Amino acid sequence: MNEIVTPTAYPAINGQQAAKHVPLASTPQSGAALTADIFRAVLQQMLAVDSKVSDLIFSPGRPPQVELNSDLQGVPVSGMERLIPAQIKAIADVMLTGNEQGHETLDKKGSTDISYSAAGLGRFRVNIFRQRGTYAIVMRVIPTTPPNWEDLNLPTAITNVSSLKNGLVLVTGPTGSGKSTTLAAVIDLINATKKYHVVTIEDPIEFIHEHKLSTIHQRELHSDTPDFALALRAALRQAPKVILVGEMRDRETIEVAMEASETGHLVLSTLHTVDAAKTIDRIIGVFPKTEEPVIRTRLSQSFRRIISQRLIPKIGGGRTAAIEILVSNSRTREYIEKGEKEGRSLTDAMKDGAIDGMQTFDMELEKMIRAGTITRENGLVYSSNANNLALSISDLDGGAAPKPTDPGSAAKEKEGILGIEGFER
Numbered sequence: 001m002n003e004i005v006t007p008t009a010y011p012a013i014n015g016q017q018a019a020k021h022v023p024l025a026s027t028p029q030s031g032a033a034l035t036a037d038i039f040r041a042v043l044q045q046m047l048a049v050d051s052k053v054s055d056l057i058f059s060p061g062r063p064p065q066v067e068l069n070s071d072l073q074g075v076p077v078s079g080m081e082r083l084i085p086a087q088i089k090a091i092a093d094v095m096l097t098g099n100e101q102g103h104e105t106l107d108k109k110g111s112t113d114i115s116y117s118a119a120g121l122g123r124f125r126v127n128i129f130r131q132r133g134t135y136a137i138v139m140r141v142i143p144t145t146p147p148n149w150e151d152l153n154l155p156t157a158i159t160n161v162s163s164l165k166n167g168l169v170l171v172t173g174p175t176g177s178g179k180s181t182t183l184a185a186v187i188d189l190i191n192a193t194k195k196y197h198v199v200t201i202e203d204p205i206e207f208i209h210e211h212k213l214s215t216i217h218q219r220e221l222h223s224d225t226p227d228f229a230l231a232l233r234a235a236l237r238q239a240p241k242v243i244l245v246g247e248m249r250d251r252e253t254i255e256v257a258m259e260a261s262e263t264g265h266l267v268l269s270t271l272h273t274v275d276a277a278k279t280i281d282r283i284i285g286v287f288p289k290t291e292e293p294v295i296r297t298r299l300s301q302s303f304r305r306i307i308s309q310r311l312i313p314k315i316g317g318g319r320t321a322a323i324e325i326l327v328s329n330s331r332t333r334e335y336i337e338k339g340e341k342e343g344r345s346l347t348d349a350m351k352d353g354a355i356d357g358m359q360t361f362d363m364e365l366e367k368m369i370r371a372g373t374i375t376r377e378n379g380l381v382y383s384s385n386a387n388n389l390a391l392s393i394s395d396l397d398g399g400a401a402p403k404p405t406d407p408g409s410a411a412k413e414k415e416g417i418l419g420i421e422g423f424e425r
Contacts, residue, residue: 034090036097040118046075047121047141052318054176056124056139058088060132069318070311085134092128092135101222106130115142115204115220125206146207149185157325157357158182158307161268162189167304167328168261170248172273177309178321179270180206183244186268190214190242200244201231214242221246232256236263245269251286261302275361275384276306276326277346280336300337304328310361312374312382320373322364322382327356347384362389369393 046056046066055067063074063081080087095116096102105112111129116139118124125140149159161169169186171179184207190196191214198214203221210216217238225231228245229252235243236259248254248269261267273279280299287295306326311319326332331349340346350358365379366389376393383389 034087034094036094039091039094040121042077042080043118043121045077049073049075054141056137056141058083058091058137058139060085060088060134060136070313088135088137091137095126095128095137102128105222113203113221115206123206123208125204142206144208146184146188146209147181149189152181152185154182154185155323155325155357155359157305157327157359158186158323159189160357161186161266161305162193164266164304166261166264166266168257168299168302169266169268169305169307170271170279170303171268171307171309172271172275172279173309174272174274177311179309182307182309183268183270184209187216187242187244191216194241196241197239198242198244199235199238199240200246201225201228201235202244202246203228228253229256232260236260236265240265242266242268247271248283254283254286258298258302262298266304273308274310275308275324276350277340279306279308280346296337296339300333303336308361310382312365312368313378314373315375320368322361322368323359324350324361324364325357325359326350327353327358329353329356360384362392365389366392369396 042064043056046064047053049066050068053066053068057065057067057072059065060083062083064077064083065072065074092106095114096106096112099114102112102114106128111127114126114128116124116126122144123142125142127138129136129138171182173179187198187200187207187209190198191209191212194214196214198209198216200209200216200218201221202218205218205220209218219225219231221227221231225234228247228249232243232245232253233256236256243260243265245253245257245267246269248257248271257267257269271279271282273282283299284292284295305328308324308326310322312322314320326346326349329349332346332353335344335346335349347360350360351363352358361382361384365374365383368374369376369379370393376396379393380386380389
């Protein structure tokens with residue numbers, strides 16, 4: 001039976017009796033005050049575990065933890081062998097110093113997203129949230145420089161996004177699947193090759209882009225603008241060629257993003273959807289049913305790419321990215337506008353669309369299994385259709401030789417498989 005801890009077991013943070021932003025030194029369980037310098041030393045010790053640490057977690061009753069290759073492990077920090085609520089509250093106060101908007105959001109909504117910088121260590125995307133009457137904190141490690149698109153070995157259908165003049169490009173996938181990394185790499189490529197004005201709207205700002213050939217302005221939610229939709233509407237008056245929207249969270253943001261893509265802007269954004277078909281369903285689903293035909297037509301005409309990602313455990317450790325790519329052509333536009341039917345699915349269009357740079361998850365997973373990059377078991381777990389994938393690799397059962405491939409498959413195989421560690425950023 002799971003232990004149930006009530007809010008009264010921890011220092012109160014709800015209700016009028018709770019004191020807001022209580023410093024650590026004034027709490028009865030605190031010990032010594034936690035300063036920014038002490039917290040920096042804690043972060044330094046946690047990051048020293050491995051260069052591939054992706055997340056830092058502070059949770060009551062546990063030591064500070066790091067996530068490494070999808071597994072959590074504790075870090076022995078003196079005085080924090082078993083974190084108490086007052087310590088986590090003090091850590092939150094350090095990171096929220098001078099951020100009244102963050103304090104207010106945390107008090108009213110129970111969680112807040114902020115960015116945090118530690119001199120000499122790096123930047124972090126932070127979520128502070130309430131749980132069981134106390135606080136917990138998750139910090140995503142952000143690399144100090146944007147990823148280089150050449151290092152990621154991205155498929156051509158992604159790198160040529162930088163040559164698009166307008167339209168909507170979406171990168172989708174679950175949390176931690178590398179969406180921000182892919183978009184940052186595309187922005188870096190545009191920055192290095194185009195003399196464009198680029199505006200990004202992020203929550204919070206992750207990668208810092210310095211001016212190269214392009215001029216890049218980065219706006220952060222809450223500190224620079226109250227919401228995505230307002231900032232996106234303002235961007236239409238700021239003469240950008242490219243607009244990056246951190247996430248299309250609501251109907252208004254989706255509506256303005258489509259409007260921007262229809263009026264000559266290249267709009268890049270993300271959605272938390274598992275594949276291309278579900279992405280289309282999600283966008284259409286936020287609008288009333290009576291508007292569906294119009295939205296389908298607008299979306300079919302404005303979208304240019306839907307790029308979906310999944311990170312798969314590799315044989316020998318680490319993770320690699322499988323990428324599904326839906327590209328706009330006459331067939332995919334028709335399927336989006338008129339809807340999918342038997343024998344008219346977007347998956348079928350992607351399977352037949354290699355010449356346009358399209359690929360499905362299961363096609364890429366099959367390549368990875370045959371190349372010995374991932375195990376058969378992991379490939380089936382992460383596949384879109386496990387039965388079809390199992391049938392495709394059935395010749396591998398019993399040690400049979402792999403199926404012959406077409407002469408051009410080797411180059412395409414290299415294009416589709418990302419083996420770069422840290423892609424989960």
